[in-house]
Amino acid sequence: MPIEFGPEYVRRLAPYQAGKPISEVAREFGLDEAGIVKLASNENPLGMPESARKAMLAAVSDIGRYPDANGFVLKKAISAKYDVPEDWITLGNGSNDILELAAHAFVQPHESVVYSEYSFAVYALATQGVGARAIVVPSVHYGHDLGAMARAIESDTRLIFIANPNNPTGTFVPAAEIEKFLVAVPPEVVVVLDEAYNEYLAPQLQYESVAWVRQYPNLLVSRTMSKAYGLAGLRVGFAIAQPGLTDLLNRIRQPFNVNSLAQAAAVAALNDKQFLHESAQMNAAGYVQLTEAFDAMGIEYVPSFGNFVLMRAGNDDAAGSRVNLALLKLGVIVRPVSNYGLPQWLRISIGLPEENTAFLNALKKALAE
Numbered sequence: 001m002p003i004e005f006g007p008e009y010v011r012r013l014a015p016y017q018a019g020k021p022i023s024e025v026a027r028e029f030g031l032d033e034a035g036i037v038k039l040a041s042n043e044n045p046l047g048m049p050e051s052a053r054k055a056m057l058a059a060v061s062d063i064g065r066y067p068d069a070n071g072f073v074l075k076k077a078i079s080a081k082y083d084v085p086e087d088w089i090t091l092g093n094g095s096n097d098i099l100e101l102a103a104h105a106f107v108q109p110h111e112s113v114v115y116s117e118y119s120f121a122v123y124a125l126a127t128q129g130v131g132a133r134a135i136v137v138p139s140v141h142y143g144h145d146l147g148a149m150a151r152a153i154e155s156d157t158r159l160i161f162i163a164n165p166n167n168p169t170g171t172f173v174p175a176a177e178i179e180k181f182l183v184a185v186p187p188e189v190v191v192v193l194d195e196a197y198n199e200y201l202a203p204q205l206q207y208e209s210v211a212w213v214r215q216y217p218n219l220l221v222s223r224t225m226s227k228a229y230g231l232a233g234l235r236v237g238f239a240i241a242q243p244g245l246t247d248l249l250n251r252i253r254q255p256f257n258v259n260s261l262a263q264a265a266a267v268a269a270l271n272d273k274q275f276l277h278e279s280a281q282m283n284a285a286g287y288v289q290l291t292e293a294f295d296a297m298g299i300e301y302v303p304s305f306g307n308f309v310l311m312r313a314g315n316d317d318a319a320g321s322r323v324n325l326a327l328l329k330l331g332v333i334v335r336p337v338s339n340y341g342l343p344q345w346l347r348i349s350i351g352l353p354e355e356n357t358a359f360l361n362a363l364k365k366a367l368a369e
């Protein structure tokens, strides 16, 4: 018998399935990298903002030194933008880091964590990674059922994850429902409100989650620079919460979890309103382009509030992987979601207009096969 290392709950972990990189698909299918369209990881199709590129390049000369462990300048910028004290902010190596830190800081093995069916895959990983028990609440119309989630809380529940909008389904819970939920949750249970796609919400749907942070000491709002800010490769996210939570996250955070180039670029991107505006506009137009085509083709999709759309590839459980493979052969990378329990569906990130067109043309061929 080989020796088994580590706890059983770590051995049982299924690793996160990331979107396939362009280089890998080119190698695997003998395609030219330049012709491949990747709509698989909810990245910003505009790439990084020019302001961030400049700031990052200026920071390169100092790369022989460690980054600022406290992220002084970046925290100042976040503090000014959201009108919160700097000691309410935790920086993360992407917001994924924040989600992991929350599980490690607030949950012990065998305690429980509540999240929704079809919600972001990292919630399950973070829960299992600390040996906690997952309470997965059935979704309603592919979205969060906050009433059922409040009722699912048990005496050993320490943490709740909510994605708003949710990935991979794109669903959105209106502000009034979240507020009702926050009132219902016991004050000793931590709520992580993961707003990775917040910047894509139409102005009439935007809400002041930071105002709730002032009111609820058990609320942590998580944000990322990976989506609308166009910095996915640099890995920057942050949490806003009162010091009772923030202090604990910062005790277990790696001191240099956000590197110098990332900090410099993030400061510039945070203040680049024009880029954010362009990104949201392009996304809204791309959403119309994709969903009008889906409507015309009779393809079912879940109305989305993020920078991606979940579409039904077919009515059998092999449909997602079949259509995905056909698309890969045509040089289009999208995201299969069978690991979410959605084998009939594919998630399509919204791209540049010409990328969306290339995807739709390939989809027509793939579905005709």
Ligand SMILES: Cc1ncc(COP(=O)(O)O)c(C=O)c1O
Pocket (backbone or CB within 6 Å): 041, 042, 093, 094, 095, 096, 097, 120, 163, 165, 166, 167, 194, 196, 223, 224, 225, 226, 232, 235, 236, 237
């Ligand atoms: C809902 C949600 N939260 C968090 C993340 C993590 O993103 P990052 O670690 O790049 O900030 C993602 C990425 O896909 C996401 O979809």
